[in-house]
Structures are given as C-alpha cells and as structure tokens.
Amino acid sequence: MSAKVVVIGSLNMDLVTRASRLPRGGETLIGESFATVSGGKGANQAVAAARLGAQVSMVGCVGNDAYGVELREALLADRIDCQAVSTVDGASGVALIVVDDNSQNAIVIVAGVNGALTPEVIDRFDAVLQAAEVIICQLEVPDATVGHALKRGRELGKTVILNPAPASRPLPADWYAAIDYLIPNESEASALSGLPVDSLATAEAAATRLIAMGAGKVIITLGAQGSLFANxxxxxxxxxxxxxxxxxxAAxxxxxxxxxxxxAAGKNEGDAIRFGQVAAALSVTRAGAQPSIPDLSDVQAFKTP
Incomplete structure (x- = not known):
C-alpha cells in the first residue's frame, strides 16, 4: 500500500466514564455511564487522517490480549494499513478517562506495550516510512523512538509533524531541526517554551521561542479560541x-x-489549518475518541451556525 500519511505512535483502549464533575482527591463519585472505546493519540490521529481523505499506515504495538485485537480491528475498519502494527507479549495500553458535564476531561494513561515500540521496530518498517509524504509522531511512546522517527523522516525528506502530547518538560534540543510542524496545545507550548500561554500574545511569544529553538513552523491550538500559526x-x-x-x-x-x-492532499497551510479546525469542531459535538472523529463528507458539508 502506498501511504501518504504514516502515523508512528500509541494505541490505547480508552476506559471512559461520565460523571457530573471530576472527582477531588480522595473522593468517590457515582458515575453516569461507562464505555470502552478504541483510542491512543497515535491511533486517533491515524483514524482522523484516514476518515478525512488520506491513505494511512500505522506504526505501533498492541498486546496479545482482547484489547489488542479490538484496537487492530478498529484501524482496519477505517482501511488503515496495519502491516507495521506489531502484536507483542503483554497488556495493550489503556487510558482511564473521566468526562464531566462541562465536557472537560481528566486522563490517566498506562502505556503497556506502547513501550515496546523501539527504534529497532521503526527500522524494521523503514519501507513504510519511505512510502509516506507526511509522518506524524506524538509522545505516548518512548522518547528514543520518537527522536529516531523524527530524524529518519527528515533524512527521507518527508514532511514531519510532531504533536508533543502529553508534554510536561522541554523536548531534546536535537529534535527541533527535524520538525516541520510542531503542534502543541497551550499547556504543551508552555511546558516546551518555559513561557506562560494564556492569550494570543503569550502564544506568539511561545511560538517565537520554539522556532528559535529550531522548529520549522509552529501551530499552537487554543481550544475554543482557535489556533495560532507562526512561521x-x-x-x-x-x-x-x-x-x-x-x-x-480527541479534538x-x-x-x-x-x-x-x-x-497530503496538496492544500496550503492556511487551508489545511482551517480544514483541521472544522474536523476538530465537529468531533467535540460527539462523545468518545475515535467514534467522534468525522469523515470527509461531514467536513465538506459543515456550515458555521
């Protein structure tokens, strides 16, 4: 399969409960519902790219458990190439998610066999990377693997995207030169830049610092405030x-x-950002991670209320 977008990253089973509010420390709340939903930042991004028109290959690891089977089947259902999704001994990754009545969430991730995605695994599937136009990485797999994948993408001349999530500390300095598009949210941009990000002006300052650190271009996602692009x-x-x-x-x-x-479809940066924003906006109107991700026809039909 010729893949235009390759996603290197995590596959998790999301264990999702809804409650009126998020629990405080030491508190037990009565939940309103519970569901298991295929997720993981890597898999979610692969599903989004596939539903929104790209040919996609996923590179990652699942466990030899029931969740591993479900996670692979969810990708295949969206016609994602899974030749580079390895089944390894151990438990698949899980994410424990609580969603409150204001649609805010709190998440705890247990990596499981996502930790088995090593640089050697990336090298084993180098042909998959060679077939890509765009390579996406996140931070739910080992740092050594992310750094290796970013640099290999640069060597191959691909468009390299890093979504530095979850991020609580600066990135290794030698990663930045391999990144074409760094896409953090507000808290991630703050963690990476060391600057507070709570407005457009502070987002501009953080983006400026991240570009000075070596990132090609920066898109800081600002939730309901949209996004800031810096070149x-x-x-x-x-x-x-x-x-x-x-x-x-999963927004x-x-x-x-x-x-x-x-x-990958040839849109310019501005149009690609607008397209991604419409897709993300549609996703927050629906519950769940992968179930909330719209398809291309949804985005094309979207009209601002």
Whole structure:
C-alpha cells in the first residue's frame, strides 16, 4: 500500500466514564455511564487522517490480549494499513478517562506495550516510512523512538509533524531541526517554551521561542479560541468554528490528523489549518475518541451556525 500519511505512535483502549464533575482527591463519585472505546493519540490521529481523505499506515504495538485485537480491528475498519502494527507479549495500553458535564476531561494513561515500540521496530518498517509524504509522531511512546522517527523522516525528506502530547518538560534540543510542524496545545507550548500561554500574545511569544529553538513552523491550538500559526516571519490567528461541545476527547488528535490529510492532499497551510479546525469542531459535538472523529463528507458539508 502506498501511504501518504504514516502515523508512528500509541494505541490505547480508552476506559471512559461520565460523571457530573471530576472527582477531588480522595473522593468517590457515582458515575453516569461507562464505555470502552478504541483510542491512543497515535491511533486517533491515524483514524482522523484516514476518515478525512488520506491513505494511512500505522506504526505501533498492541498486546496479545482482547484489547489488542479490538484496537487492530478498529484501524482496519477505517482501511488503515496495519502491516507495521506489531502484536507483542503483554497488556495493550489503556487510558482511564473521566468526562464531566462541562465536557472537560481528566486522563490517566498506562502505556503497556506502547513501550515496546523501539527504534529497532521503526527500522524494521523503514519501507513504510519511505512510502509516506507526511509522518506524524506524538509522545505516548518512548522518547528514543520518537527522536529516531523524527530524524529518519527528515533524512527521507518527508514532511514531519510532531504533536508533543502529553508534554510536561522541554523536548531534546536535537529534535527541533527535524520538525516541520510542531503542534502543541497551550499547556504543551508552555511546558516546551518555559513561557506562560494564556492569550494570543503569550502564544506568539511561545511560538517565537520554539522556532528559535529550531522548529520549522509552529501551530499552537487554543481550544475554543482557535489556533495560532507562526512561521518565524509572521503570525496568523485562525478563529475556531462555533459549535456546542459535548466531549473534547480527541479534538486535538482530530485537528492533527485533519491537518496532515489536507497537506497530503496538496492544500496550503492556511487551508489545511482551517480544514483541521472544522474536523476538530465537529468531533467535540460527539462523545468518545475515535467514534467522534468525522469523515470527509461531514467536513465538506459543515456550515458555521
């Protein structure tokens, strides 16, 4: 299969409960519902790119358990090439997610066999990377693997995207030169730059610092405030489409996958950002991670209320 977008990253089973609010420390709440939903930032971004028009290959690991079977089947259902999804001994990754009545969430991730995605595994599937136009990485697999994949993508001359999530500390300095598009949210941009990010002005300052550190271009996603694009010469703010949020899980992943799919389809940066934003906006109107991700026809039919 000729893959235009290759996603290197995590596959997790999301264990999702809804409650009126998020619990405080030491508190037990009565939940309203529970569901198991295929997720993981890598898999979510792969599904988003596939539903939004790209040919996609996934590189990752699942366990030899029931969740591993379900995670692979979910990707195959979206016609994602899984030749580089390895089944290894151990438990698949899981994410414990609580969603409140305001659509905010709290998440705890247990990596499981996502930790088995090593640089050697990436090398084993180098032909998959060679077939890509766009390569996407995140931070739910080992740092050594992410750094190796970014640098290999640069060597191959591919468009390289890093969604630095979850991020709580600066990235290794030698990663930045391999990144064409760095796509953090506000808290991630703050963690990477060491600057507070709570407005457009502070987002511009953080983006400026991240480009000075070596990133090619930076897109800081700002939730309901849209996103900020910086290329080292200028800034552009893209307001978010107005929708009524139900569940923000996977909104960022949907944006990244949609942006990558649009780039692979030949759209310019501005149009790709707008496309990703519409996809992300549609995703927050639905519950769940992968179940919330829209397809291409949904985005094409979207009209701002």
């Amino acid at each position: 080292g010469k200028s800034f552009e703010h893209f307001p978010a489409p107005k929708v009524k949020a139900v569940d923000t899980t 960022g992943d949907t944006f990244v996958g949609g942006f990558a799919a649009a780039l």
